[in-house]
Amino acid sequence: MxxxxxxxxxxxxxxxxxxxxxxxxxxxxxxxxxxxxxxxxxxxxxxxxxxxxxxxxxxxxxxxxxxxxxxxxxxxxxxxxxxxxxxxLVPAILALTAWGERWARPAEGSPLRFRHAVCGHEFEAEVCCSECRQTITADDVEALPGPGGAAKPGTMVIAVRLRERMIAEMLARTKTTKETENNEGEPT
Amino acid sequence: MxxxxxxxxxxxxxxxxxxxxxxxxxxxxxxxxxxxxxxxxxxxxxxxxxxxxxxxxxxxxxxxxxxxxxxxxxxxxxxxxxxxxxxxLVPAILALTAWGERWARPAEGSPLRFRHAVCGHEFEAEVCCSECRQTITADDVEALPGPGGAAKPGTMVIAVRLRERMIAEMLARTKTTKETENNEGEPT
DNA sequence: TCAATCGGGTTCAATAAAGAAACCCATGCA
DNA sequence: TGCATGGGTTTCTTTATTGAACCCGATTGA
Known part of the structure; x- marks a missing residue:
């Protein structure tokens, strides 16, 4: 196999x-x-x-x-x-290393620390948003269907799910838009 | 085995x-x-x-x-x-996903995109310095020996190497300090 | 009433990959 | 002559991964 x-x-x-x-x-x-x-x-x-x-x-x-x-x-x-x-690949590796530091640090302390040559500080690798620079947590991330969402292994179920969710959201938005059109000025 | x-x-x-x-x-x-x-x-x-x-x-x-x-x-x-x-773990996974987008994107385009709910933008995950918030690249990272640098598999050679490098640097610094003491005011 | 389906698994046999230890080979050095 | 060094390859045994088949209690439909 x-x-x-x-x-x-x-x-x-x-x-x-x-x-x-x-x-x-x-x-x-x-x-x-x-x-x-x-x-x-x-x-x-x-x-x-x-x-x-x-x-x-x-x-x-x-x-x-x-x-x-x-x-x-x-x-x-x-x-x-x-x-x-x-x-x-190094930054991605540092991100996983930082996870290990938070959740599975060796009892003796970690054998390596890292210094950012640009600012001179010892640092932890954080994953941040390319647009607003804030640290990303799982709660802040929404998935959207992308251009290549085919029904192949790896995204079989996900692609369909996301599409359904998008359609539901768009329908809901259309509905609220109509409602706002009917009674104008009212906050949604 | x-x-x-x-x-x-x-x-x-x-x-x-x-x-x-x-x-x-x-x-x-x-x-x-x-x-x-x-x-x-x-x-x-x-x-x-x-x-x-x-x-x-x-x-x-x-x-x-x-x-x-x-x-x-x-x-x-x-x-x-x-x-x-x-x-x-999700941010670390997003960091590796972003690497895949840069170096091995599927021909059809990626099936998923991500939106940062905090700022509302679609984003790429970037790994940044916890201190200065700038994006980290391999060239900017220096490794230092940490508190738990033992001679165990995983850091056998590295720990020794880093310690040697540190000592060499400290010796060099001592030397230049002495030199600066001798002919004061001269830039190093 | 009987069969089919669903969700969440387990069991099985065959094949691929991981592992330790031994081996190889050209050179440098004493 | 003999040994050490660097960079592997070979051999053999033990695990992991895989597809396919099976199991079981409930629910649905004919």
Missing amino acids: QRTSFARMQCSLARGLEVMGDWWTPLIVRDLFLGIEKFDELAEDLGISRNLLTRRLRTLIDNGIVEKRIYHRRPARYAYFLSEAGRD | QRTSFARMQCSLARGLEVMGDWWTPLIVRDLFLGIEKFDELAEDLGISRNLLTRRLRTLIDNGIVEKRIYHRRPARYAYFLSEAGRD
Whole structure:
């Protein structure tokens, strides 16, 4: 049984997970971000078995997240580092790390802290709205149907649901609009 | 071979992944966030096999991410929903979704858009600094050794590296301080 | 009255992936 | 000559994932 791929799912989260969803992969990306670049150092730092590290690095390279550069010929020795797409994953990783800090911090305290070079402060990663810059919580987020809402796995039920909800809301709005037209000036 | 657990790792990311690192799990959490709450709807929306969905829901409940509520007795029927810790995962999920939008958007366009109820705009999730509110990129982040930097898998090499780097920086700073003391007023 | 359907699972066999440990190989170095 | 180093590959065993079939109490419809 081959594990079902998320690659064809009609969903950006699934496509992100296709790359980052594998066991170990986010930890590898984090280590590369922190400047660990040699195979043996990665294996030692994480305690991952070497054959699995080989496989993960290969798929990360295939997916355009990691690149390798030869730093010594004969025998060939490689340094691994993040591509542009890989570096763009770092903020998302920090967001999950911040969740771990809030809900599952190790008893001894966390081994890493982060400083924002721009402002100079130690910080927590927060997820914020691109429009108003305020911190986002689940309660503030409404989902809307997008342009590509097909009936494929990944959004089978959701797409239909959202469409129904939109129609219901639009009907309700039409109704209240009519009511306001009938008795004008009255606040809704 | 039992898959190595991340739970004992000295690292908040690993602890986040212990909960969210399983294949399918983030998609399940997203569906619960979007209001899908019944077993069959989850199975249909995602195309996940039913026994695996059973297992995932059980471990999510064990980890305090999901709760279930009985909505019909005899036969018992359950609705699943996110706990407080589960709802707090949503921003991190949105951050990864935003990465997928940037680097792996489906050709047909994304099936979902999100509106920030607070400001009323459609938005992209951005990861920002808790101190200065600016968007964070990998280039702006410096790692510092934290209070719990032990030599355990997950931060074996990193902890040592960071400590060395810190010491080197402090030595350099001491040196320049001495130099500045010797020829005062000269810019460094 | 009988059959079909629904919601929420469990069981089963087959296949894929994770894991530890051993092995390989060209070079550098003592 | 012998050992260490870096970067893997091979082999073999144990788990995980998968589709498909099955189960069970209630409800609905003919």
